[in-house]
Structure formats: structure tokens, C-alpha cells
Amino acid sequence: AYVVTDNCVDCRFTQCVAVCPVQCFHADETMVYIDPDNCIDCAGCVEACPVGAIDDEFNLPDDQRYWIEKNRERAAILPRLTGTMDPLPGAEARKAALGL
Ligand code: SF4
Structure with missing residues (x-):
């Protein structure tokens, strides 16, 4: 499966949601x-994410592997997203700080 990692934290752009079949x-x-x-495993969300948070x-890498279990645990108890949301405040600044 694909996994959402560090770069999504406090960004949540959600373009990924729009492309996921x-x-x-x-x-x-x-x-x-x-x-x-x-x-x-279609990989559509990888390119859609403006901060490269999905892989x-x-x-x-080893320091991101804990996200595998975290995605499973959190997805199981949180509501499914059926559409995009506005990015969180500061998302554009975080993106710029990543050089993206
Ligand atoms: Fe998985 Fe494809 Fe949906 Fe990404 S867009 S979460 S790779 S099914």
C-alpha cells in the first residue's frame, strides 16, 4: 500500500483525495x-501531493517506516474523506520551507 508520511503533517493539502479511485x-x-x-497501489496520489508526502x-526510508502502522491505525478510526478540504494555515509556508 501507499503511505502518507511526515510532509503531510500540518499541511493536509488533500489533492490526493481528488485523484484516489x-x-x-x-x-x-x-x-x-x-x-x-x-x-x-495505483500511485496516483504520489504525483498529486504538492509536498511529496506519499510513497x-x-x-x-527507515525513519519513515513507522508511518505504515500509523496510517493503518488512524485510517481505521477516522472518517473517510469524500472530497478535498482547504489546506491548513501555514501549509504554503511549510511547502516553501521544503523547497517545493
Ligand atoms: Fe492507493 Fe492509488 Fe488511492 Fe493513492 S490514489 S491511496 S495509491 S489507491
Whole structure:
């Protein structure tokens, strides 16, 4: 499955939600998470994310691998997102700080 990682925290742009063909995304007040049992590995969300927050679980560097379980846990208890939301305040500044 694909996994949402660090760069989504406090950004939550949600363009990923618009491209996902199977409505994998769930959200809380800081970021989105992918339900790994729904994800069909299409990779569409990877390019859609303006801050490069999403990657294949098998590509993750060691310091990002904890997100695999975190996405599973959080997606299981949070509401499914059916559309995009406004980015969080400061999202554009965080994106700029990443050089993106
Ligand atoms: Fe949805 Fe495809 Fe991203 Fe999986 S890889 S979360 S199916 S857009």
C-alpha cells in the first residue's frame, strides 16, 4: 500500500483525495492517512501531493517506516474523506520551507 508520511503533517493539502479511485483517505485535524486495505497501489496520489508526502511502503526510508502502522491505525478510526478540504494555515509556508 501507499503511505502518507511526515510532509503531510500540518499541511493536509488533500489533492490526493481528488485523484484516489477508491476513496482510501481518512483525515484528522493535522493530516490524512491511507487505509492500506483499500489502496490498490495505483500511485496516483504520489504525483498529486504538492509536498511529496506519499510513497510506496516498500520505498520508505527507515525513519519513515513507522508511518505504515500509523496510517493503518488512524485510517481505521477516522472518517473517510469524500472530497478535498482547504489546506491548513501555514501549509504554503511549510511547502516553501521544503523547497517545493
Ligand atoms: Fe488511492 Fe492509488 Fe493513492 Fe492507493 S495509491 S491511496 S489507491 S490514489
